[in-house]
Amino acid sequence: MQKNKDNSMFKASWTYNEAPESTDHIQIKKKYDLYIDGKFSKPIKGKYFDTLNPSTNEKIASVAEATSEDVDAAVQAAKKAFESWSKLTGKERGKYIFRIARLIQERAREFAVIESLDGGKPIRESRDIDIPLAANHFFYYAGWADKLAYAFPNRNPKPIGVVGQIIPWNFPLLMAAWKLAPALATGNTVVLKPAETTSLTALKLAEIIHESGIPKGVVNIVTGAGETGAAIVNHPDVGKIAFTGSTNVGKYIQKATAGTHKKLTLELGGKGANIIFEDAAIDQAVEGIINAIFFNQGHVCCAGSRLFVQESVADIVIDKLKNRMETLIIGNPLDKNTDIGAINSKKQLQTIENYIKIGLNEGGEIYQPDCNLPKNGNWCAPTLFINVSQSHRIVQEEIFGPVLTIQTFRTINEVVEKANNTPYGLSAGVWTQNGAKMFHLTQKLNAGVIWGNTFNKFDATSPFGGTKESGFGREGGLHGLKPYVKFD
Secondary structure, eight states: OOEETTEEEEEOOOSOOSSBOOOTTOOOOSEEOEEETTEEEOOTTOOEEEEEETTTTEEEEEEEOOOHHHHHHHHHHHHHHHHHHTTSOHHHHHHHHHHHHHHHHHTHHHHHHHHHHHHOOOHHHIIIIIHHHHHHHHHHHHHHTTOHHHHSTTSOEEEOSEEEEEOOSSSHHHHHHHHHHHHHHTTOEEEEEOOTTSOHHHHHHHHHHHHTTOOTTSEEEOOOSHHHHHHHHHOTTOOEEEEESOHHHHHHHHHHHTTSSOEEEEEOOOOOEEEEOTTSOHHHHHHHHHHHHHGGGGOOTTOOOEEEEEGGGHHHHHHHHHHHHHTOOBSOTTBTTOSBOOOSOHHHHHHHHHHHHHHHHTTOEEEOOOOOOOSSSOOOOOEEEESOOTTSHHHHSOOOSSEEEEEEESSHHHHHHHHHOSSEESEEEEEOSOHHHHHHHHHHSOOSEEEESOOSOOOTTSOBOOEETTEEOOBSTGGGGGGGEEEO
């Protein structure tokens, strides 16, 4: 049992406790306020909510709940700051963004530990993927800040003004970086709202943004739930909304902004197809399957949650996949040996468990490895379903958890039809050693991002986004600048 010296309310309990990451010297406050106009301030109505450690369901800290009045104060601060921030040279803006990136690097361990405490993901993923990639996005867009004329030649790009950004709970710091960095590089000011279950790294980011010396009001971070987000979406002085989250909420935002002056980008749900051909490197493909669905407990919008295996190698792939699943370690997110951490919340765990029951009731054949789940916290064993069809709900609907469905196919045309038979269009993966076949599939699959012989690989220079009910607009790369500018 450990205690965080800065927060006596935090207690950790787990099954596999061989090499947990120490929480010593990790600064977690007992209470977090809103970051508005360059300072931390209490919410106007004085309301706070608890953020919990999903691996124990113990309270970590209290977080301010912003009301529409707080959101208005943040928007007005951003609106005032825009007058001077937008007139700075790109070179000067780039210096601030670069400084934020360096500060993230310097405090990477602190960010990684808090991300795993608050979100439930394995420390190995937070430390080696999320935090470095977040810093890289700030570095990348710092470089673009003084080159917008080259990004959009002969178009005279101008910043929009105040930008409202709402991010999800599965990649809190990374999603903040995806949105903040290009908005700042293009001269906009920001009001950002993190998810209510994972606000701590965004608030820690507010601390280093403050430390960077960026002018007050340029970045404002308000915390809360749906009502807080709605206040941002509906505020008349917000000129652009960037949202990552569920398709249902995305549809609400699209309706709310229809007929207004607001620009909008939506990155929503997904039900990614992962396609294994008989000529694929099977062992490599199995590792790719594991990464595609069990990375971050399946809390990934682009997760490869629908596996399609060519019939001739299906038995081999499924056997190898089951054997590999038996080796996965489920437990304490702070243990560097952990492969699968805690489900983010009780609510999400209930959703996943409900879908597993639906899969069984629909006649699916379930497989879960033999594992002892911790008694406290939110835990779900990695799960796969065989003998399912296109009509099964677990095949069609996003589960957002460690649940994989498996179907077989014989021909390319058959798998293309099955893969595209979904309301979503965010991601797909193709595993084959035949380059012509892979290129053909990338032209036929209806998805915004398609990986070849890999999955869940991200880079600051590459655009990311979807089609159909997975949203529209792109984040990352040169494409990620366009949603934050307007043209004369």
